[in-house]
Amino acid sequence: MLASAITIPVWAQQAQSSAADTQNAPPSADQQQPSPAAQPAAQPLTPQKEGFWGRVYPFARKKWVKRQTDPINDRLSELDEVNAKNARDIKDVDARAQAGIMKAQSSADAANQQATAANQQALNASNTAQQASTRVDQVNTTVNGLDQYHQITEAEIKFRSGSTVLTKESKDTLDQMAANLTGRDGYILEMEAHAPASGSMGIQESERLAEAVKRYMVTEHQIPVYRMHAVALGNATMAMNSGDQNEKPERIKTSSVHVRLMENSLAAPAGAQPQSASAAAGAEQP
Numbered sequence: 001m002l003a004s005a006i007t008i009p010v011w012a013q014q015a016q017s018s019a020a021d022t023q024n025a026p027p028s029a030d031q032q033q034p035s036p037a038a039q040p041a042a043q044p045l046t047p048q049k050e051g052f053w054g055r056v057y058p059f060a061r062k063k064w065v066k067r068q069t070d071p072i073n074d075r076l077s078e079l080d081e082v083n084a085k086n087a088r089d090i091k092d093v094d095a096r097a098q099a100g101i102m103k104a105q106s107s108a109d110a111a112n113q114q115a116t117a118a119n120q121q122a123l124n125a126s127n128t129a130q131q132a133s134t135r136v137d138q139v140n141t142t143v144n145g146l147d148q149y150h151q152i153t154e155a156e157i158k159f160r161s162g163s164t165v166l167t168k169e170s171k172d173t174l175d176q177m178a179a180n181l182t183g184r185d186g187y188i189l190e191m192e193a194h195a196p197a198s199g200s201m202g203i204q205e206s207e208r209l210a211e212a213v214k215r216y217m218v219t220e221h222q223i224p225v226y227r228m229h230a231v232a233l234g235n236a237t238m239a240m241n242s243g244d245q246n247e248k249p250e251r252i253k254t255s256s257v258h259v260r261l262m263e264n265s266l267a268a269p270a271g272a273q274p275q276s277a278s279a280a281a282g283a284e285q286p
Contacts, residue, residue: 141266148264148265148266149188149262149263149264150262150263150265151260151261151262152187152261152262152263153177153180153260153261154258154259154260154261155173155174155177155258155259156256156257156258156259157170157173157174157213157256157257157258157259158170158254158255158256159209159212159254159255159256159257160255161196161254161255162255163255164205164208164209164211164212165212166212166213166216171216174213174216174217174220174221174259175220175221177259177261178217178220178221178223180261181221181223181261184263186263186264186265186266187227187261187262187263187264188227188228188229188262189217189223189227189228189229189259189260189261189262190229190230190259190260190262191210191213191214191228191229191230191231191257191258191259191260192230192231192233192257192258193206193207193209193210193213193230193231193232193233193256193257193258194206194209194233194234194235194236194237194252194254194255194256194257194258195209195234195235195252195255196235196251196252196253196254196255197234197235198234198235199234200234201234202234202235202252203232203233203234204232205234205255206232206233206234206255207232209232209255209256209257210230210231210232210257211230212257213230213257213259214228214230230257234252235251235252236252237251237252
């Protein structure tokens with residue numbers, strides 16, 4: 001039985017090999033050039049399948065198909081791995097690119113905010129410098145004008161001969177002048193006291209006249225003492241304003257105190273200016 005099992009496949013292979021040799025033999029002279037009508041139709045190619053002992057069998061086995069397709073599957077698997085790796089690399093590059101773009105955008109936004117803040121600080125500094133410059137100009141103007149006074153009004157306070165008592169007319173004149181000084185700043189009262197006596201007698205008498213006016217302004221109208229400046233001139237006269245130097249000044253005949261209201265426009269409020277007082281007080285009484 002074993003011999004039969006071996007002999008039958010061998011015989012079948014030899015028969016198949018003989019048939020194949022017969023098919024592969026070159027055609028005869030009669031068969032080399034058949035007539036066009038006698039040529040058979042082209043037969044489809046049949047796949048040759050490896051059989052027992054390396055021979056060709058008409059039926060393929062799964063193992064043979066697997067051996068034939070394994071390299072292709074391996075190649076496809078390798079291609080899939082390469083594609084997957086490329087996809088991962090592309091995704092990684094895209095993620096890094098997006099992260100770089102976001103970081104660059106964040107840096108640009110931060111730089112823009114810093115530039116905006118710096119610009120605002122520069123504008124604030126410019127405004128501050130402008131305000132400081134304006135303030136300095138104002139201070140310079142104020143300092144330069146602190147000692148600049150101009151006359152607002154004046155009054156002549158007359159006394160009886162040999163008396164230092166204020167008359168009613170003189171008090172009314174001083175009251176009118178003091179009424180316009182309430183609540184005001186930046187003013188002074190200049191007083192020039194005159195007396196007809198000559199020498200030291202006239203100076204002492206004119207001092208008493210100036211003290212009488214100052215005392216009244218302090219006690220009756222609360223004028224600060226530092227705002228009143230008086231000088232006792234006796235019978236001395238002020239220089240003449242006329243151009244004639246040969247003209248003699250008038251002789252002092254009555255006792256009087258000439259009061260001038262001087263105001264500094266920088267220190268004074270922006271209100272109404274003091275009203276002018278009467279140019280002269282009451283006449284000398286007998």
